[in-house]
Amino acid sequence: QQPVQSPQAVILREGEDAVINCSSSKALYSVHWYRQKHGEAPVFLMILLKGGEQKGHDKISASFNEKKQQSSLYLTASQLSYSGTYFCGTRAGGTSYGKLTFGQGTILTVHP
């Protein structure tokens, strides 16, 4: 089942902050965040594992609430380059090799 992202779209001015949420009805092993710019492939940003480990972009932070099966991506002091569509991908079950199921995406637009 597809995770649910919110909000569907965000419009910011440079320097403002944003939070994108991802919620799943399944018990998750990991949550993966990607950014996709128009006409390009999704680019890996971060991975968060159950148990608290995480790895990824040094200017973007995220959290994973295992009890609620929810993850949030925090974009602080946004830059024009942050514009794009953000997808969360969730890996269910107990394995690190399972398939990723993606949310519907959140469109982030940063204006000067």
Place this chain on the structure above:
Amino acid sequence: SAVISQKPSRDICQRGTSLTIQCQVDSQVTMMFWYRQQPGQSLTLIATANQGSEATYESGFVIDKFPISRPNLTFSTLTVSNLSPEDSSIYLCSVISGGGSYNEQFFGPGTRLTVL
């Protein structure tokens, strides 16, 4: 991270024909996937390409329409058969790389297919 290339990058095909997309990875990977992204939509998994055995298809996708080959750990092909305009999408190859607990998943540049 693995470097993934796809061929062709884009194509325009006639209804009823087929298109074969190639995915090449610069290192051996265990898991390789094929995704479809319809215009303005999210990423939908078509199948997991298994080396040496038949691909594992997701609900709504069948082998006759989307035959997949994976002859080794660095290469796979996806064929989209009997094309219709509804098949117009971006098709993306994706691999798991990294190892350990993380096993990050990366995407190739995609193949943009337009069916007339």
